[in-house]
Amino acid sequence: MSEPLGGMILYPVPESVGRARRWFRTFTESLHLGCSVVDDCVLMVSELVTNAVLYGRADGPWRVRVDWYRVGGALRVEVHNPGCPAHVRLRSPSATEAHGRGLLLVDALADEWWSAPSRHGGTLVAFVVHQAFKPD
Template structure:
């Protein structure tokens, strides 16, 4: 899925994932996956940078019994970091949520240029 870097794209990504995943019998929480996708797309929109017009790319697929989701943007991989926000901070919890809800996550260079942030949910499909 390719999205414009605008706030409305977050809701579009959630709807598209729910529609795609509906026919599958996932054993993991679809709501948790939707929340993680929302966080990563929001971060991609907020922190992606490019001099020319750009898009956010979202991909997901089955890896054995696991679900993998990648979110690509033209930002710099070195800028992706998990923060430890204070209780009074209004922002900074996105990657903390990803860390808590996924079995693993990773940030690094995207094969499209820029950054990819990925998460994996083990056992998302029945064996």
């Protein structure tokens, strides 16, 4: 059973990436997450919101949605955009390429991650960090 903890809706503009980092850190302060968990999650949120802004597509105005949930002792974060789920993939960029490492970072830091069609339409990319919460 997952417990909704918070979320944010962002405009699909580059400035939303920094806003997502700041808001996620602020909104999760009261959740008693481990320090390294917060830092890792902020980085992963940043990467996924960047991808959502870069690759989301819609015929009309659209937004990036970020939601987070408690699932037992784990934290699950979901990023939704109107892009095509089939286009989410890990890349193997060369050392000279400036882009293409976002999902590699998520893959390295998260205990699990996946992409799927979003319940809001478009694409969902989610990650889970097990044992994210400090013991009471």
